[in-house]
Amino acid sequence: MAVWGAPLGRRFGILPIVRISDGHFFSRVTPLSTAIALLVWAGSFSSGAKSQQPPPPAAQSPGAPISTPPYPTIAPPQPQRTGLNVVVLDPAHGGTDPGARGAQGIRESDLVLDLTFQVRRALEAQGYQVLQTRTGNENPSFDDRSALANAQRGAVFVTLHISSTGLPGTARVYTMPDSAAGVPTGRVLSWDRAQAPYVALSRKFGDAVQGLLAQRFKGSPNNAQSAVIRQLRTTGAPAIAVEICSVSVQDRVDLDRMMPGVADAIARGVASFRPSYVLPGEAGSQP
Amino acid sequence: MSGPMNGRWRTWVLVGLGAAVVVAAIYLPVLRRRVKTTAKIAQPSEEQARRELTQPAAQNPLDPVVKARMFWISSEDESSLAPLTVELALSSDPVLRAKQVLNTLLAGPVDSELRTLPADGVLLAFYLLPDGTAVADFSEALATSMPSGIQSEQLAVDSIARTLEANVPRVKRLKILIHGQELDTLAGHVDLTQIFVVDTKAPQRGSISLDLPAKVAPSSSSAPATAPPGGGLAKQPGR
Numbered sequence: 247m248a249v250w251g252a253p254l255g256r257r258f259g260i261l262p263i264v265r266i267s268d269g270h271f272f273s274r275v276t277p278l279s280t281a282i283a284l285l286v287w288a289g290s291f292s293s294g295a296k297s298q299q300p301p302p303p304a305a306q307s308p309g310a311p312i313s314t315p316p317y318p319t320i321a322p323p324q325p326q327r328t329g330l331n332v333v334v335l336d337p338a339h340g341g342t343d344p345g346a347r348g349a350q351g352i353r354e355s356d357l358v359l360d361l362t363f364q365v366r367r368a369l370e371a372q373g374y375q376v377l378q379t380r381t382g383n384e385n386p387s388f389d390d391r392s393a394l395a396n397a398q399r400g401a402v403f404v405t406l407h408i409s410s411t412g413l414p415g416t417a418r419v420y421t422m423p424d425s426a427a428g429v430p431t432g433r434v435l436s437w438d439r440a441q442a443p444y445v446a447l448s449r450k451f452g453d454a455v456q457g458l459l460a461q462r463f464k465g466s467p468n469n470a471q472s473a474v475i476r477q478l479r480t481t482g483a484p485a486i487a488v489e490i491c492s493v494s495v496q497d498r499v500d501l502d503r504m505m506p507g508v509a510d511a512i513a514r515g516v517a518s519f520r521p522s523y524v525l526p527g528e529a530g531s532q533p
Numbered sequence: 534m535s536g537p538m539n540g541r542w543r544t545w546v547l548v549g550l551g552a553a554v555v556v557a558a559i560y561l562p563v564l565r566r567r568v569k570t571t572a573k574i575a576q577p578s579e580e581q582a583r584r585e586l587t588q589p590a591a592q593n594p595l596d597p598v599v600k601a602r603m604f605w606i607s608s609e610d611e612s613s614l615a616p617l618t619v620e621l622a623l624s625s626d627p628v629l630r631a632k633q634v635l636n637t638l639l640a641g642p643v644d645s646e647l648r649t650l651p652a653d654g655v656l657l658a659f660y661l662l663p664d665g666t667a668v669a670d671f672s673e674a675l676a677t678s679m680p681s682g683i684q685s686e687q688l689a690v691d692s693i694a695r696t697l698e699a700n701v702p703r704v705k706r707l708k709i710l711i712h713g714q715e716l717d718t719l720a721g722h723v724d725l726t727q728i729f730v731v732d733t734k735a736p737q738r739g740s741i742s743l744d745l746p747a748k749v750a751p752s753s754s755s756a757p758a759t760a761p762p763g764g765g766l767a768k769q770p771g772r
Contacts (some may be wrong), residue, residue, distance in 0.1 A: 303686070304558070338721075345721065346681040408684030412612055420683050425730065467612075469564070473687045476717055476724040487722075489683045 330523040332375045332401035333516055336393055336477065341385030346410040346425040348493030351503070355383070358406040361490075361505050363513040365404070368513035379399075389437075392480040396440060402451060402519070403485035404512060405477050412491035414500065416465040417508055420458040420487040421448040422479065423472035440482035450522050455486060455515030461506045484523065488512065596622040601634055602699040604692045606647040612684060614649070614692055616659065617642060618700065627703040631667065632659050634700045638692060649692035651678030666728065667697065667707030673712045679720040686723035694731045705732045 339345035345354030359380070366376045377398070378393040393402040412418075428442035437441065441456040451472030460466045470486065478485045490504055602620045607615035615684045621637060624630045641648035655672040662668070679689060690709065697704045707729040709719075716725045 337553060343721065407683060409684050410680035418612075418684065444616055472685050473722075474724045474727060474729070475722055476688070476726070478728075479720075479724055480762045487683055491684075492682070532625075 253473045271525055272495055276370075278372050289403070294404065328505075330374075330402060330516070330520045331399050332377060332398045333369050333400065334377045334379065334401055334483070335362045335369075335380040335401045336391050336403065336405035337367055338405055338407045338477070339385065340380050343385050346408055346493040349496060350498065352493045352495075352498050354386075354408045355494075357408050357501055359383075360502075361406050361508060364505050364509035365406070365512050369516060372513060373520065374516065385513050386476050389480055390439065390481070391477060395485070396480075396482045398483070400523075401479045401483045402516060402523070403483045405485070405487045407487060407489040408501065409492040410494065411487050412489075413465050414491050414495050415463060416491045417459045417504070417506065417511075418467060418488065418489050418491070419452040419470040420473040420475060420478075421445070421452040421485070422451075423474065426474070426479070435482060437480055438482050441478050441485060444482065444484050447523065448486060450476070451484045451515070451519045452486040454519045455488065455506075455512055458515050458518075459488075460512035462511055464503065484519070488514060539701045573721070592622060593622070593663070596624050598622045601637065603634070603638055604695040604699070605638075605649055606688060606692075607645065608647060612688075614688060614695060616695075618747045623700070627701050628659055628661050630658060631669075631697060631704060634696055635659065635669065635693065635747065638696050649689045651675060653678055661703060665703060665732075666708060667701075667704040667706065667731070668708045668710060669693065670710040670713055676711050676716060676720055681720045681722070683722045686719045687720075689719065690723055690729060694729050698731045705730075707731050 271511070303511070307433075337355070339355035341355075345358070347353055351462070359382075362378060366378065373505065377394055379386055379394050391405070392403075393523050395401050422441050422445050424445060426439075426442060427445035428439060435468060449470060456466070456470045457468060460468045476485050478487060488508065490501065495501055585589075594601075598620050599622075600625060601621045602616040603619050604614040604616055607613045609615070619637060621633060623633055639650050639652075639654050639656060641650070641652060645652070651674050654675040656669065657672055658670040660668040660670075675689075679686060693709070694707050697707060708715075709723070709725050709729070710716075719725055
């Protein structure tokens with residue numbers, strides 16, 4: 247049985263139209279139909295109140311396949327490790343925004359997408375779940391990119407860039423400055439300040455990756471740098487920006503050669519950071 | 534007598550009118566072209582008009598010449614800034630002084646490779662609020678001509694903040710607007726929705742403090758934040 251017009255009924259104080267599942271309607275007002283309509287209508291209040299809540303989990307044994315024929319069977323989720331499990335990779339720019347542009351038509355948006363796939367492979371080889379904010383030539387908003395990371399538990403966020411300037415052949419990691427740090431006053435974390443509780447963790451994560459990049463790419467700093475990056479501000483997870491220098495190279499091959507090393511450094515940096523990863527609010531958390 | 538006279542006058546009037554029509558037919562297209570040309574010259578773009586209105590006052594010859602410290606890219610390390618001492622006649626008025634040093638910063642060093650801001654960038658307006666918050670409004674070129682990248686954009690903001698810090702002690706914080714609007718980012722990376730710390734005692738130069746009242750840090754990046762003198766920003770408590 248379904249109730250049509252229940253919201254309208256609630257709003258305007260009129261009885262809803264009641265439909266039986268076989269398609270018949272209570273088209274005539276009889277004592278019986280009115281009683282049933284009233285019962286159903288009263289029921290719609292409680293169901294309406296519950297409509298904002300997620301549906302209760304199905305009564306299934308843990309690990310059992312979620313299957314309700316004729317729908318396709320969904321494989322059971324893999325048992326998750328505690329702590330850091332998910333890496334969200336963000337190839338910057340895309341779509342109508344090519345980012346930095348260099349000689350011979352080098353476009354940052356294309357290069358970072360290639361780099362993202364290499365980083366993904368390196369991370370998946372270590373057993374991490376990897377999500378990408380874009381897989382093609384799209385340009386999600388800053389908030390959409392952050393939202394992907396903010397929806398995960400146990401995630402880190404890495405946004406990938408290639409600069410216009412700087413010493414070619416070097417790579418830098420940026421995190422939000424310490425002045426952006428903060429502790430949420432309530433249980434609700436402001437979207438605009440989502441990075442605030444994670445600044446210290448982000449710095450630790452950034453230093454881990456930057457140290458490995460410095461070993462591979464001479465001229466790169468030993469520690470992560472501070473920068474006020476819009477993408478990081480709304481990300482509620484340890485978050486870093488990795489920027490390779492630069493599109494000013496004469497040939498794209500120079501940048502392509504750097505990519506495996508950058509991918510490996512990020513993957514190893516994630517692995518070395520993992521023991522330090524404690525979610526804010528959990529026992530022993532730093533922020 | 535009146536009959537032939539009337540006929541002669543009529544003829545002359547008709548000839549005169551005909552001549553006027555011919556002259557008008559020749560002259561009108563020329564006149565139209567001239568009007569169009571004049572209109573083009575007389576109608577400057579909105580930004581040009583604003584530039585004319587907001588150009589800094591001519592340097593006062595009575596202003597003392599002082600050694601100003603300008604922060605451009607270091608010649609030894611292109612990822613960092615280095616101070617360069619320049620002799621400038623600077624006003625004692627903090628707003629005029631800030632305009633003078635920022636215009637010098639925009640003009641760039643002798644070696645153009647070391648500049649931090651685009652050559653075609655223009656400072657449109659500069660306000661200094663009572664709590665030490667400065668609002669610098671630059672032309673669109675600052676964003677559109679800025680080399681895209683975290684490093685280049687951060688160096689640009691740092692150079693503005695550190696140059697103000699070194700030469701205009703009254704400035705404690707800095708809000709950057711582009712053509713009177715609050716932009717999400719400078720050129721895709723550095724966050725312009727925030728206020729940058731300029732004060733010497735600040736823990737991070739050129740960095741932000743997110744501990745801002747809602748009016749200063751609007752939740753919607755698309756919301757323009759005009760900054761009139763004595764406006765909402767002035768009412769916010771200092772940090």
